[in-house]
Amino acid sequence: xxxxxxxxxxxxxxxxxxxxxxxxxxxxxxxxxxxxxxxxxxxxxxxxxxxxxxxxxxxxxxxxxxxxxxxxxxxxxxxxxxxxxxxxxxxxxxxxxxxxxxxxxxxxxxxxxxxxxxxxxxxxxxxxxxxxxxxxxxxxxxxxxxxxxxxxxxxxxxxxxxxxxxxxxxxxxxxxxxxxxxxxxxxxxxxxxxxxxxxxxxxxxxxxxxxxxxxxxxxxxxxxxxxxxxxxxxxxxxxxxxxxxxxxxxxxxxxxxxxxxxxxxxxxxxxxxxxxxxxxxxxxxxxxxxxxxxxxxxxxxxxxxxxxxxxxxxxxxxxxxxxxxxxxxxxxxxxxxxxxxxx
Amino acid sequence: xxxxxxxxxxxxxxxxxxxxxxxxxxxxxxxxxxxxxxxxxxxxxxxxxxxxxxxxxxxxxxxxxxxxxxxxxxxxxxxxxxxxxxxxxxxxxxxxxxxxxxxxxxxxxxxxxxxxxxxxxxxxxxxxxxxxxxxxxxxxxxxxxxxxxxxxxxxxxxxxxxxxxxxxxxxxxxxxxxxxxxxxxxxxxxxxxxxx
Amino acid sequence: xxxxxxxxxxxxxxxxxxxxxxxxxxxxxxxxxxxxxxxxxxxxxxxxxxxxxxxxxxxxxxxxxxxxxxxxxxxxxxxxxxxxxxxxxxxxxxxxxxxxxxxxxxxxxxxxxxxxxxxxxxxxxxxxxxxxxxxxxxxxxxxxxxxxxxxxxxxxxxxxxxxxxxx
Numbered sequence: 001x002x003x004x005x006x007x008x009x010x011x012x013x014x015x016x017x018x019x020x021x022x023x024x025x026x027x028x029x030x031x032x033x034x035x036x037x038x039x040x041x042x043x044x045x046x047x048x049x050x051x052x053x054x055x056x057x058x059x060x061x062x063x064x065x066x067x068x069x070x071x072x073x074x075x076x077x078x079x080x081x082x083x084x085x086x087x088x089x090x091x092x093x094x095x096x097x098x099x100x101x102x103x104x105x106x107x108x109x110x111x112x113x114x115x116x117x118x119x120x121x122x123x124x125x126x127x128x129x130x131x132x133x134x135x136x137x138x139x140x141x142x143x144x145x146x147x148x149x150x151x152x153x154x155x156x157x158x159x160x161x162x163x164x165x166x167x168x169x170x171x172x173x174x175x176x177x178x179x180x181x182x183x184x185x186x187x188x189x190x191x192x193x194x195x196x197x198x199x200x201x202x203x204x205x206x207x208x209x210x211x212x213x214x215x216x217x218x219x220x221x222x223x224x225x226x227x228x229x230x231x232x233x234x235x236x237x238x239x240x241x242x243x244x245x246x247x248x249x250x251x252x253x254x255x256x257x258x259x260x261x262x263x264x265x266x267x268x269x270x271x272x273x274x275x276x277x278x279x280x281x282x283x284x285x286x287x288x289x290x291x292x293x294x295x296x297x298x299x300x301x302x303x304x305x306x307x308x309x310x311x312x313x314x315x316x317x318x319x320x321x322x323x324x325x326x327x328x329x330x331x332x333x334x335x336x337x338x339x340x341x342x343x
Numbered sequence: 344x345x346x347x348x349x350x351x352x353x354x355x356x357x358x359x360x361x362x363x364x365x366x367x368x369x370x371x372x373x374x375x376x377x378x379x380x381x382x383x384x385x386x387x388x389x390x391x392x393x394x395x396x397x398x399x400x401x402x403x404x405x406x407x408x409x410x411x412x413x414x415x416x417x418x419x420x421x422x423x424x425x426x427x428x429x430x431x432x433x434x435x436x437x438x439x440x441x442x443x444x445x446x447x448x449x450x451x452x453x454x455x456x457x458x459x460x461x462x463x464x465x466x467x468x469x470x471x472x473x474x475x476x477x478x479x480x481x482x483x484x485x486x487x488x489x490x491x492x493x494x495x496x497x498x499x500x501x502x503x504x505x506x507x508x509x510x511x512x513x514x515x516x517x518x519x520x521x522x523x524x525x526x527x528x529x530x531x532x533x534x535x536x537x538x539x
Numbered sequence: 540x541x542x543x544x545x546x547x548x549x550x551x552x553x554x555x556x557x558x559x560x561x562x563x564x565x566x567x568x569x570x571x572x573x574x575x576x577x578x579x580x581x582x583x584x585x586x587x588x589x590x591x592x593x594x595x596x597x598x599x600x601x602x603x604x605x606x607x608x609x610x611x612x613x614x615x616x617x618x619x620x621x622x623x624x625x626x627x628x629x630x631x632x633x634x635x636x637x638x639x640x641x642x643x644x645x646x647x648x649x650x651x652x653x654x655x656x657x658x659x660x661x662x663x664x665x666x667x668x669x670x671x672x673x674x675x676x677x678x679x680x681x682x683x684x685x686x687x688x689x690x691x692x693x694x695x696x697x698x699x700x701x702x703x704x705x706x
Contacts, residue, residue, distance in 0.1 A: 074566075074568070077568070077569075077572075116591060117591065117667065117668060118591050118592050118595050118668060121592070121595040121596065121599065122595055124595075124599055124603075125595045125598040125599045125602075125603060127603075128598070128599050128602070128603025128604065128607075129598065129602050129603050131603075131607055132575070132607070132610075135607070135610050135611075135614070136572070136610075138614075139568060139610070139614050147614060150614065151611065151614060151615070154607055154610070154611055155611070157607075158604065158607060158608075161603070178668055
């Protein structure tokens with residue numbers, strides 16, 4: 001634990017934080033652009049070339065809006081809600097392996113902030129407390145729509161967390177480790193988990209949509225019924241935090257999908273390129289980023305394709321379809337592993 | 344003559360009989376339908392967008408487009424309107440009002456006729472841009488131009504007075520395209536008692 | 540290791556403060572949230588004891604699931620009813636007996652426990668996933684599986700309570 005090491009980790013953490021925020025910021029623009037193209041429109045294109053400054057303009061607008069707080073709100077919790085949501089959204093990025101190691105002056109520097117041996121569980125822990133920000137915010141607003149939104153968010157997240165964890169257990173059984181770095185390293189080249197766990201992937205991605213409160217599972221904030229859901233009473237940058245956290249969650253979920261099922265920073269024919277270790281690492285990180293961006297796009301693609309679920313449909317899908325499917329997936333995976341070990 | 348579909352009783356031939364048949368397994372898992380939906384949306388993603396970037400690019404409008412009105416002056420710059428009220432009478436939306444006055448001796452260079460309109464107002468919110476005022480006008484005073492009536496914040500701002508209707512002296516409005524051969528022939532007909 | 544000692548004191552302070560606040564807070568929502576904070580502080584203690592698996596599971600189970608359900612319940616309380624909820628004498632006596640029993644158990648535990656037995660936590664590897672799994676599925680296989688029966692019973696009971704027309 002020398003000073004150099006701590007300094008390196010600090011720099012890495014700040015860089016990753018910055019990238020997450022930047023990606024989230026530009027996801028808002030990409031979302032609007034993508035929505036535009038899906039609907040045969042152009043999307044925002046007035047602020048800068050191709051609307052490149054639109055996120056800045058949106059941010060400025062949010063900053064200059066009136067900070068409104070309902071008179072009957074619980075003051076402390078009302079402020080705690082969005083800040084907690086933002087904080088928790090950013091926490092997960094610590095354990096995601098953003099790339100392999102960099103060799104500088106003979107020392108290996110990992111592009112992962114913390115390679116803890118319970119990485120997968122850590123992600124679930126963060127996911128499971130992610131609901132607090134929404135619940136606290138929705139309750140503290142003292143508004144019935146916000147409350148219903150918060151209640152919906154809580155039950156939805158608890159329901160889909162189960163199926164999500166179950167779908168991951170199959171992966172963990174296959175790889176025999178809870179460390180995300182090890183899981184990625186096992187998917188060297190084209191040996192991705194998606195080929196072995198297509199059902200696990202399907203369940204995981206559906207649950208990821210539900211956990212991010214993204215369409216078609218955006219019931220906590222569905223405009224047609226609940227005005228704005230849990231953030232009905234929020235304005236200015238506090239609302240901005242909620243909206244922003246959604247995009248960060250989307251980014252992190254995409255990163256998790258890419259890590260667990262699509263080989264993270266591995267890419268096909270990576271051994272045949274005859275590149276140096278550092279070049280390979282940087283290329284791998286770029287490939288990882290491309291994978292993440294594809295899934296961010298996929299999130300948007302789904303949003304502008306599928307209609308919103310009804311609440312009973314949501315619950316039925318979660319408990320009666322995904323959860324049994326995930327359990328069957330675990331059983332089948334266990335069975336196959338058993339047979340393989342006995343051969 | 345439209346033929347009525349004997350099976351469905353439909354005029355358009357596009358209606359479908361509702362069936363409550365049991366869904367097949369492929370339909371019940373929804374995934375094929377969802378994938379199909381993705382195909383449709385991604386098809387639209389690569390389509391040319393229908394947007395026209397308005398202030399820079401404008402949609403082409405018809406040669407005889409009927410937009411904002413103009414009260415014409417004659418060659419010497421005198422207002423042609425004589426406040427006869429025929430335009431107001433012909434207006435199906437009752438958008439036009441006017442107050443007439445007698446021309447003074449020293450106003451000879453301002454108004455062509457002995458009688459003129461001191462107040463001439465068109466309510467652009469009522470106007471349906473049918474062009475009947477233009478047709479009714481015996482003095483060739485009112486014309487519809489290809490200008491678009493801009494949006495505004497207050498209803499009262501849509502009542503256009505003479506300040507916004509009479510053509511400015513320095514910037515004459517060309518309305519020759521409104522005078523098609525048919526219109527000109529009609530106007531020449533002395534039996535209709537037009538006096539150019 | 541000075542750093543982790545400071546961490547220990549900070550976490551202990553947070554845990555005790557939050558636990559006290561659970562009792563003192565007037566609003567039920569605040570109580571629940573302070574309880575969550577206490578759980579987080581305890582999870583921090585687990586990490587200091589080199590039991591990362593326990594720490595994370597503690598957060599998933601307690602903070603992520605149980606406390607969320609608590610908040611869920613509190614959110615649906617009618618907050619227009621101000622003041623204390625009336626408690627019957629019987630309830631007071633019952634709670635006094637239950638609390639007294641818990642106190643006695645704790646005293647009994649600490650009386651026999653030798654505080655000098657504490658070892659360096661970094662040498663203790665039992666909290667890591669692999670070791671814990673081996674212990675759980677080899678030495679304590681039967682109790683572990685039996686506890687799942689307990690959960691099943693609890694679930695069946697909950698369903699029974701939830702369905703009014705089944706007797």
